[in-house]
Amino acid sequence: MPEIIESITVTPIPSSYQKELGKNAYIDNIGTQRLEWVVRAKSSSGAEGISIANRLMRDGSVESMLAHIKGALLGREIDDLLEISNGVVTGAGPGMDRWYRRNGWMTILAFDLVGKVRGVSAIDLLGGKKHDSIPAYDTTLYFQDFLNPEKGAQQVGDEAAKAVADGWRALKLKMGRGGKWMLPEAGMRRDIEVVQSVRESVGPDVKIYVDANFGYDGRLDLLDEYIKEVTPLDIFWFEEMITHDVDGYKAMREMLAKYGSSALLTCGEVDRDPISEVFQDLIDDRLIDGYQPDIVGHGFLGWMDIERQLKGTGVRTIPHNFGNGCFGSYASIVWGAASETYVSLEDERNLAHYLTPLPEFTNGAYALPTGPGLGVDIDEAGYAPHAKHENRMEA
Ligand SMILES: [Mg+2]
Numbered sequence: 001m002p003e004i005i006e007s008i009t010v011t012p013i014p015s016s017y018q019k020e021l022g023k024n025a026y027i028d029n030i031g032t033q034r035l036e037w038v039v040r041a042k043s044s045s046g047a048e049g050i051s052i053a054n055r056l057m058r059d060g061s062v063e064s065m066l067a068h069i070k071g072a073l074l075g076r077e078i079d080d081l082l083e084i085s086n087g088v089v090t091g092a093g094p095g096m097d098r099w100y101r102r103n104g105w106m107t108i109l110a111f112d113l114v115g116k117v118r119g120v121s122a123i124d125l126l127g128g129k130k131h132d133s134i135p136a137y138d139t140t141l142y143f144q145d146f147l148n149p150e151k152g153a154q155q156v157g158d159e160a161a162k163a164v165a166d167g168w169r170a171l172k173l174k175m176g177r178g179g180k181w182m183l184p185e186a187g188m189r190r191d192i193e194v195v196q197s198v199r200e201s202v203g204p205d206v207k208i209y210v211d212a213n214f215g216y217d218g219r220l221d222l223l224d225e226y227i228k229e230v231t232p233l234d235i236f237w238f239e240e241m242i243t244h245d246v247d248g249y250k251a252m253r254e255m256l257a258k259y260g261s262s263a264l265l266t267c268g269e270v271d272r273d274p275i276s277e278v279f280q281d282l283i284d285d286r287l288i289d290g291y292q293p294d295i296v297g298h299g300f301l302g303w304m305d306i307e308r309q310l311k312g313t314g315v316r317t318i319p320h321n322f323g324n325g326c327f328g329s330y331a332s333i334v335w336g337a338a339s340e341t342y343v344s345l346e347d348e349r350n351l352a353h354y355l356t357p358l359p360e361f362t363n364g365a366y367a368l369p370t371g372p373g374l375g376v377d378i379d380e381a382g383y384a385p386h387a388k389h390e391n392r393m394e395a
Helices: 062-073 104-118 153-165 184-202 220-233 246-259 277-284 295-310 325-338 380-389
Strands: 005-021 031-043 048-052 082-085 088-092 133-141 170-174 207-211 235-239 264-267 345-347 365-367 391-394
Touching: 005 062, 005 133, 005 380, 031 062, 031 104, 031 325, 048 104, 048 325, 062 104, 062 391, 082 104, 088 104, 088 295, 104 295, 133 153, 133 325, 153 170, 153 184, 170 184, 184 207, 184 220, 220 235, 220 246, 246 264, 246 277, 295 325, 325 345
Parallel strands: 133 170, 133 345, 170 207, 207 235, 235 264
Antiparallel strands: 005 031, 005 391, 031 048, 082 088, 133 365
């Protein structure tokens, strides 16, 4: 009897942040929780693959999501999930391409389940580890000054200090206040104050990344001023300061050169069909240094394809992970472990209440998971309260 996927459950599980998250350049307060649509696929021998199907709920319903997952996975032979050669995955299994397309999350489940059935790590299925640990950055420093207007920029500085006290060695600060929530000039001034406050609070050794979610669109004059002011504060990367565009990025490269910044320019989280034309142009013209499609959205097969195309360009792998909750950290750590050019994990710092604990975190980096598959299992005690909303399908 071939081993097949015998049962699948899909369960909505809210994951909490450790604090309230404020606005970014275009979205109002993120709040305190995100929902993860947790998929558990069990095989005949009792192995279980895990992922989250949030992508299917973007324009779908529980009913349409279940129909899709059923067609893709229920009754499917484990050996048909992935194409494997010499212990390393080379592509989708027969007939799986159409299901994996735009459902990268499902490829991560496949790596997890196949790994657990074979008793091997997904890191090995991806070609083996390239690093001994995975650096992570705190990605929860939104427009926290708006949540505590009296303290203003200092609020972000204080939260940054707390993140460093908690062990993080890299932080990302949301920028672009002038794109929507403040007048452009005042927003740029506040952005600068925030970077100043954070640098003062965390000292010289912590990496600072900034991300404007396109908040400087149409205001290259203000962006120039901003880059001039923050460059002495040592910025590691500038993310989505403006919308991806060859002329805009050329202008930004010139600003960095003018002010002596060696920061990376990064973007690509909005690329739903990577690598799309404009991003390919930015890569070909050496105008970006890091590319950021979502880790769960595009999945492991999607990212294998992206890295094949990035090879030799010097552009580094920096998968977006915000909104992927507890599960996303495991996926990102495993991917990062096997990726030569990976930079760091976008860490939402959710408490992994329905999953077994993350690997040890020391000096701002996670150890690699050691178990088969993703090296994570469901924590049944943490999962139990959510089982009331479980949707179950049997082969
Ligand atoms: Mg971003």
